[in-house]
Every structure is written in structure tokens, then in C-alpha cells.
Amino acid sequence: MRRARRWVLGLVALTALGSCVEPGLPPAAPPAPVVVATPPPPAPRMPAVPLGDFSFQGSMIQGGLLIGTAPTGARHVSLNGDEVPVAPDGRFVIAFDRDAGPAATVTATLDEGRTVTRTLTINPRAWNISRLSTLPKYPVPMPEFEKLRPAEIEQINAARRQDTGAMGWRQPFMWPATGRISTLFGSQRIYRNGEAGSYHSGTDVAVPAGTPVLAPADGVVILASDHPFLLEGNLLMIDHGMGLNSALMHLSRIVVTQGQAVKRGQLVAYSGATGRVTGAHLHWSLRWRNAKIDPLLVAGAMPGIKQAQLP
Ligand SMILES: [Zn+2]
Structure with a gap:
């Protein structure tokens, strides 16, 4: 009974936060204590x-x-x-x-x-690590996840292999939406028996569903999912050229199509709570080839929001 109550309280806390459930895990992970985001350390x-x-x-x-x-x-x-x-x-x-x-x-x-x-x-960073020693990493086996996931991963990988010649990499990047940063890039949870979950591959911006999402830089749409993916929900990927691309996740609606050229600041989608989430927010990932990059280092401080200080 006590355990069930704690579970519900945790779920409420997480729902209020609105963040990604870490990629790579099957769904229905039990709720965990809220990770409080702290800005990364100073960087040159x-x-x-x-x-x-x-x-x-x-x-x-x-x-x-x-x-x-x-x-x-x-x-x-x-x-x-x-x-x-x-x-x-x-x-x-x-x-x-x-x-x-x-x-x-x-x-x-x-x-x-x-x-x-x-x-x-390359300067090292101290990442936001939460130790959840009482929770198992994989609470529920998910045959449906195992069945559907490979095709989604292949679609994402095929998108990343596209070289569109986009020139957005030359521009200063902007935040696709403005709001409090609820989960920082690189945050990670360590579960029972020291098993590490996947680290958070992007930055979560806490915005309500229906918030306009803008292209962070010029590019070409390399993936505009026509249905919600298991983890990413409605997923929009934009190539910025030179191997650099953005992924915008959990969208409620995408308003651009695959192959379309987009301009920095152009409306491309609306935020939502699709995929593996605990509430509405925008997740923005940046990658160069296989390297996962911290959007905060590229887009700089969140305008008008005190919490997101520049490293
Ligand atoms: Zn996220």
C-alpha cells in the first residue's frame, strides 16, 4: 500500500515536470524522483x-x-x-x-x-546523475516494443545518412521554443545493481502542447514521421549540412514535409506529448555524425529564462 502510494506521488511529480523517459528503455518504467536540472560547468x-x-x-x-x-x-x-x-x-x-x-x-x-x-x-563535464538504487532498469518485458522498434530505428538512421548540402551549419542556432529547461543534455539515471540507463540525448524545454516549434537553423527536412514513434512520438528531423542535424520530438503536429527546405526561425511543428513522455514538452537533439551534442552549447542561454545559463 505504502509502495503504491509512493508510486502515484512519483508519477504526479513526473507528470508535472514533463520530460522524456530515457530512450532505449521499454515503456512503463516506474516513476522515479524528479531530476533537478543544473546548468553545466563553465566551458571555454x-x-x-x-x-x-x-x-x-x-x-x-x-x-x-x-x-x-x-x-x-x-x-x-x-x-x-x-x-x-x-x-x-x-x-x-x-x-x-x-x-x-x-x-x-x-x-x-x-x-x-x-x-x-x-x-x-576536450574538457570533461560533470553530468547530472541520479542514483535510483531501489528501482530496476527493465521492469516489464515488452514484446511489442521489440517488434516495432527496429523499423523506426532504421528510418531514423536512413534520415541521418542523407546529405542535403544544407547551409544552416554556418548560422548561429536558435532555440526552437522558449521555456524552462526541464532536463539537461547528458543527464543519466543509475538503477538497481548499478545498471545505467541511457543518458538524455537532448535538451527538454517545458512548453505546453500546441506551442509553435521553429527551425533552429536553415536546413532540409530529412524525416517527418506520419505516425508517432514509440519513443520520439511525432518526430521531425532537419539536416543542417556537414553531418549536423536536429531532431525535434514529441510533437503534436508537423507542418512541413520530407525534402522541404526550411529557414531558421520558420514554423515547422507544434509541441506535444506524443511518444514516451511524462507530460508535454519539446525535446531537441543535435548530432554531428554519431556524436551527440549539447544544444545549450550551440544555441546559448535560453532567452528570458534565468535557469539556462551559458556554460
Ligand atoms: Zn528529452
Whole structure:
């Protein structure tokens, strides 16, 4: 009885918060104590810092995105050995995953075949971790989830493989909706027996259902789901070019179509509470290739909201 009451109280708290239930888990996870979001620690946010013949703009930190400028005459740039496309003006995009190691190597190959290599120091972050030692990680086996999920993942992966040539990566990103940040990027729960849940892959903005959702930067729609996905609900993905894309989740309605070019600030959808959620909110994920990026580092402080301070 006591346990049941605690369950209900927890559910009420979570419903009021309105956040994602972490991806990768089957549905119907028991309610857990509310995670209070705290801003990430200070990070170097650099206006075009020169590093040898390169220069970089952005945050050299886990979950950070950098716009680089290659040395004059560079034909190719690579990050840790992987080729990175370079625009005609020498600019390129690289980013560091939430769990990126302490260093990365950037190499440019110049016209005459000479190479220039620089080592970047990636600052570590302290993530918002909640320890829920009494709760199991997988409370209920979900055969229906296992059956339906692979096709959704394939659709998402196919969207990410598209290269649309969009130019939004050059722009300053804006928040797709304005509100209190209810769950920070990178937050994670540790369950009974020390089992870790998936970390939160984006930023949750607490907005009521029906709030207009705007394109955070120019891009091309690479996925506009025609039905709610199990976790993401109605999902809209926008490619910003150079391997950088946004995913906007739990929408009530999408007003753009696949293949459509969108402008920064354009109305693309309305927020909602579809998919695996505890209440209405907007979840915004940013990825560069396979690296998950912190939207707060890219879009900056939430306008008009005190809580979301710039790292
Ligand atoms: Zn979320």
C-alpha cells in the first residue's frame, strides 16, 4: 500500500515536470524522483581561437561543436583519421560526443601534400546523475516494443545518412521554443545493481502542447514521421549540412514535409506529448555524425529564462 502510494506521488511529480523517459528503455518504467536540472560547468566558448594554422569557434568540451577554419590551401581535413568535408572558404564542422575522450587530432592536407596536425584538448563535464538504487532498469518485458522498434530505428538512421548540402551549419542556432529547461543534455539515471540507463540525448524545454516549434537553423527536412514513434512520438528531423542535424520530438503536429527546405526561425511543428513522455514538452537533439551534442552549447542561454545559463 505504502509502495503504491509512493508510486502515484512519483508519477504526479513526473507528470508535472514533463520530460522524456530515457530512450532505449521499454515503456512503463516506474516513476522515479524528479531530476533537478543544473546548468553545466563553465566551458571555454571561444570566438575564433587560432591553433597553429587552424582556427576554431565554439566549445572545446564534451558535447561541444566547433566551426573550424582550415589552413590556407587545405584540400582535406580529418578528425581522428576520419575525413571531414571542407567548404570552399576553408570552413568545416567537428563535434565531440558527450563521452568523448580528453583529446582529438585534427589534420589538414595542403595543396603541396604537406600535412598540418593539431591536438585539441576536450574538457570533461560533470553530468547530472541520479542514483535510483531501489528501482530496476527493465521492469516489464515488452514484446511489442521489440517488434516495432527496429523499423523506426532504421528510418531514423536512413534520415541521418542523407546529405542535403544544407547551409544552416554556418548560422548561429536558435532555440526552437522558449521555456524552462526541464532536463539537461547528458543527464543519466543509475538503477538497481548499478545498471545505467541511457543518458538524455537532448535538451527538454517545458512548453505546453500546441506551442509553435521553429527551425533552429536553415536546413532540409530529412524525416517527418506520419505516425508517432514509440519513443520520439511525432518526430521531425532537419539536416543542417556537414553531418549536423536536429531532431525535434514529441510533437503534436508537423507542418512541413520530407525534402522541404526550411529557414531558421520558420514554423515547422507544434509541441506535444506524443511518444514516451511524462507530460508535454519539446525535446531537441543535435548530432554531428554519431556524436551527440549539447544544444545549450550551440544555441546559448535560453532567452528570458534565468535557469539556462551559458556554460
Ligand atoms: Zn528529452
